[in-house]
Amino acid sequence: xxxxxxxxxxxxxxxxxxxxxxxxxxxxxxxxxxxxxxxxxxxxxxxxxxxxxxxxxxxxxxxxxxxxxxxxxxxxxxxxxxxxxxxxxxxxxxxxxxxxxxxxxxxxxxxxxxxxxxxxxxxxxxxxxxxxxxxxxxxxxxxxxxxxxxxxxxxxxxxxxxxxxxxxxxxxxxxxxxxxxxxxxxxxxxxxxxxxxxxxxxxxxxxxxxxxxxxxxxxxxxxxxxxxxxxxxxxxxxxxxxxxxxxxxxxxxxxxxxxxxxxxxxxxxxxxxxxxxxxxxxxxxxxxxxxxxxxxxxxxxxxxxxxxxxxxxxxxxxxxxxxxxxxxxxxxxxxxxxxxxxxxxxxxxxxxxxxxxxxxxxxxxxxxxxxxxxxxxxxxxxxxxxxxxxxxxxxxxxxxxxxxxxxxxxxxxxxxxxxxxxxxxxxxxxxxxxxxxxxxxxxxxxxxxxxxx
Amino acid sequence: xxxxxxxxxxxxxxxxxxxxxxxxxxxxxxxxxxxxxxxxxxxxxxxxxxxxxxxxxxxxxxxxxxxxxxxxxxxxxxxxxxxxxxxxxxxxxxxxxxxxxxxxxxxxxxxxxxxxxxxxxxxxxxxxxxxxxxxxxxxxxxxxxxxxxxxxxxxxxxxxxxxxxxxxxxxxxxxxxxxxxxxxxxxxxxxxxxxxxxxxxxxxxxxxxxxxxxxxxxxxxxxxxxxxxxxxxxxxxxxxxxxxxxxxxxxxxxxxxxxxxxxxxxxxxxxxxxxxxxxxxxxxxxxxxxxxxxxxxxxxxxxxxxxxxxxxxxxxxxxxxxxxxxxxxxxxxxxxxxxxxxxxxxxxxxxxxxxxxxxxxxxxxxxxxxxxxxxxxxxxxxxxxxxxxxxxxxxxxxxxxxxxxxxxxxxxxxxxxxxxxxxxxxxxxx
Numbered sequence: 006x007x008x009x010x011x012x013x014x015x016x017x018x019x020x021x022x023x024x025x026x027x028x029x030x031x032x033x034x035x036x037x038x039x040x041x042x043x044x045x046x047x048x049x050x051x052x053x054x055x056x057x058x059x060x061x062x063x064x065x066x067x068x069x070x071x072x073x074x075x076x077x078x079x080x081x082x083x084x085x086x087x088x089x090x091x092x093x094x095x096x097x098x099x100x101x102x103x104x105x106x107x108x109x110x111x112x113x114x115x116x117x118x119x120x121x122x123x124x125x126x127x128x129x130x131x132x133x134x135x136x137x138x139x140x141x142x143x144x145x146x147x148x149x150x151x152x153x154x155x156x157x158x159x160x161x162x163x164x165x166x167x168x169x170x171x172x173x174x175x176x177x178x179x180x181x182x183x184x185x186x187x188x189x190x191x192x193x194x195x196x197x198x199x200x201x202x203x204x205x206x207x208x209x210x211x212x213x214x215x216x217x218x219x220x221x222x223x224x225x226x227x228x229x230x231x232x233x234x235x236x237x238x239x240x241x242x243x244x245x246x247x248x249x250x251x252x253x254x255x256x257x258x259x260x261x262x263x264x265x266x267x268x269x270x271x272x273x274x275x276x277x278x279x280x281x282x283x284x285x286x287x288x289x290x291x292x293x294x295x296x297x298x299x300x301x302x303x304x305x306x307x308x309x310x311x312x313x314x315x316x317x318x319x320x321x322x323x324x325x326x327x328x329x330x331x332x333x334x335x336x337x338x339x340x341x342x343x344x345x346x347x348x349x350x351x352x353x354x355x356x357x358x359x360x361x362x363x364x365x366x367x368x369x370x371x372x373x374x375x376x377x378x379x380x381x382x383x384x385x386x387x388x389x390x391x392x393x394x395x396x397x398x399x400x401x402x403x404x405x406x407x408x409x410x411x412x413x414x415x416x417x418x419x420x421x422x423x424x425x426x427x428x429x430x431x432x433x434x435x436x437x438x439x440x441x442x443x444x445x446x447x448x449x450x451x452x453x454x455x456x457x458x
Numbered sequence: 459x460x461x462x463x464x465x466x467x468x469x470x471x472x473x474x475x476x477x478x479x480x481x482x483x484x485x486x487x488x489x490x491x492x493x494x495x496x497x498x499x500x501x502x503x504x505x506x507x508x509x510x511x512x513x514x515x516x517x518x519x520x521x522x523x524x525x526x527x528x529x530x531x532x533x534x535x536x537x538x539x540x541x542x543x544x545x546x547x548x549x550x551x552x553x554x555x556x557x558x559x560x561x562x563x564x565x566x567x568x569x570x571x572x573x574x575x576x577x578x579x580x581x582x583x584x585x586x587x588x589x590x591x592x593x594x595x596x597x598x599x600x601x602x603x604x605x606x607x608x609x610x611x612x613x614x615x616x617x618x619x620x621x622x623x624x625x626x627x628x629x630x631x632x633x634x635x636x637x638x639x640x641x642x643x644x645x646x647x648x649x650x651x652x653x654x655x656x657x658x659x660x661x662x663x664x665x666x667x668x669x670x671x672x673x674x675x676x677x678x679x680x681x682x683x684x685x686x687x688x689x690x691x692x693x694x695x696x697x698x699x700x701x702x703x704x705x706x707x708x709x710x711x712x713x714x715x716x717x718x719x720x721x722x723x724x725x726x727x728x729x730x731x732x733x734x735x736x737x738x739x740x741x742x743x744x745x746x747x748x749x750x751x752x753x754x755x756x757x758x759x760x761x762x763x764x765x766x767x768x769x770x771x772x773x774x775x776x777x778x779x780x781x782x783x784x785x786x787x788x789x790x791x792x793x794x795x796x797x798x799x800x801x802x803x804x805x806x807x808x809x810x811x812x813x814x815x816x817x818x819x820x821x822x823x824x825x826x827x828x829x830x831x832x833x834x835x836x837x838x839x840x841x842x843x844x845x846x847x848x849x850x851x852x853x854x855x856x857x858x859x860x861x862x863x864x865x866x867x868x869x870x871x872x873x874x875x876x877x878x879x880x881x882x883x884x885x886x887x888x
Contacts, residue, residue: 013484034818035817036815038815084733084804084808087811088811089732089808104811104815105811133743137745140774140775144598144702144772146701148597254882255698255878255886257591257596257886257887260596295525299585300524303581303583303584304584304588306592328588358532363535365535365554365557366535366536366554373819375815
């Protein structure tokens, strides 16, 4: 199977434009489409204090019009060709993707270039976008799972450049100006060393490479400011309280998030951590959390663990929900599972099954151009070679039970635990306080969460 | 499309249909079993049993413990799951091709040796009730949508949610499950689909070895209540503690086999897909509404029986909802006079472009074939989607606009925000 994957990747062509932009071209797909993605190795972690949401709004605003073309004309030109323009920004990266039928892709290249290189950031459009974003945040703040996800993130990474919502918050969005957007674009999107382009489609690799070169032709390297790729911040884990409860008296089910400091993407334990996470809660029914909390005890429909390997140490999170009456019980069960992880029966079997899962499911990760693109965006964000994918299975196969035990011992420390519960507090507060002690628990009314984002 | 969906179709003596698609690009296979077993076939009092039964299929057999089915497949590199809709229940595994034989054996085994006990049913009922809260009760508009369907359908089983009413879930028994299994899981109500890195002849042989001994059963006739035509607008108010109010409109439209499906699909695109869509340009971009969408389930998920075309708008924090709602109605009505050929062409291109993206995956191709077969009896109808979309003209869209988008055919639900204190008086949503 590995040979088959190697054969697939042998079609990949890479090049560097005269201005220094890396181009990756991959002939892949069954249907007549081509997709190109600009990867910018900067995201919300570059948001200045008080201007949270800047990266994300800047990238969205690239679609608001160029120096020669307004919003409506730009999107009309795209959509009448059946093309879609997608842009977004996460923590460590931003992207602008053009996906179009093969017969119209080349026609759209000049427009795609213009969007990336000559955005106008028009005042009216930016103003409207800010209002839309504030309304969206208000809508999202009504969704308990979103609130829990957002707050555990903020709590885990508090006081770091990552400790805020990447969309910004109601206050910071008001502070963003067109000049800010232009500044972010100049600094991070116009630095050739900070940008790659990936192009995938059912075409010959050399044609794709040629299209990639056309896209970045004339890249005018505006800013050569270099910045550190690897952050040094370590998430704070010692502040009180440990558990924040958002009171939503109208809910019949509590959303629960439990977090510990995790690892960075550059950590040598990265592959062992993938396996460790699969065993704990990332592997669905093959994970310990799902086995005990859903399959054996019926306490929840869903429980999972995941981790965010960022340029810095991102959190490891256990995420679940349960009918209100079981809130304290499921929390205690999670603590039991964490505490007894090294003594779990059949840990060797879990390890074996997890490694087999990654081995067998490996080709599924590249089945479609969209999935392949996602893997490559990750590599480009963290500036890793293609070999990182090819060697993935070797690295997974090298994980031993000792690695798993060491990770459990190092990372699942109760003294570092942080938790968020969104639910009907009067039905479970006493039990939570009894278990953790009053000083460790804070309750916040749902109307005040906007201030926490 | 025909090339990508070129299934070979077989029929076993017991009535089981088999579709096999060979695609050797990668060493993977999507294996799916679709049963004509969705909430359409339920009765009041046992709503949600189709979905509950889907869960019970993972709770053990004569030789497998709870969820062991999934664990075995995952430990071979497979991804496994199932889902239930109005019309069907689908079990699927995306696996390395070398594991196909094992998966066929396991899937056939659980049909023959399923074990449902009081104990594992009780555990799973709690799980499903938690799922219901996650999908419905604890979302801002989930319960309102349930009410919209209950109001729009007076007779047809689409009036209750696939996941079932909470009070029904509480009283479902082992006997109900076994009876449901007997009625709905006969081979003649099932379609097996295998797509990917397979040898069709050998695959068929494996399926015959494992499934041919399932006894054919005398199919009981399905009595599905027919929804009478709506004779005038229905309006309701749903009060709930939400941040933003909303309106939901539902229009009765035909089922998946109607020729009107394609014009309605394109209409949904013209109204709300993309930054040049009518709704986005007029109401969302300027912030009059936080969200405004026209929604139908695209094939193969479009319902078998007459469906609902839903338009919903979520209020903006600063604009009165009632005023905007009226403007949306005017915009919808003006469309038949202002629609251009270019708009239709754009919608066609956008829809097909999105369809091509989905066709990249074996899983989706298998779903298209399998669900069309189980809903219409002929998977080849999926081949026609592309051509029928291309052949749809402006006149087809104006015709469906005039036919279905009348106030007499509309069910309208307004979600009115209330305080927590008022919410307490109504009682919590389960």
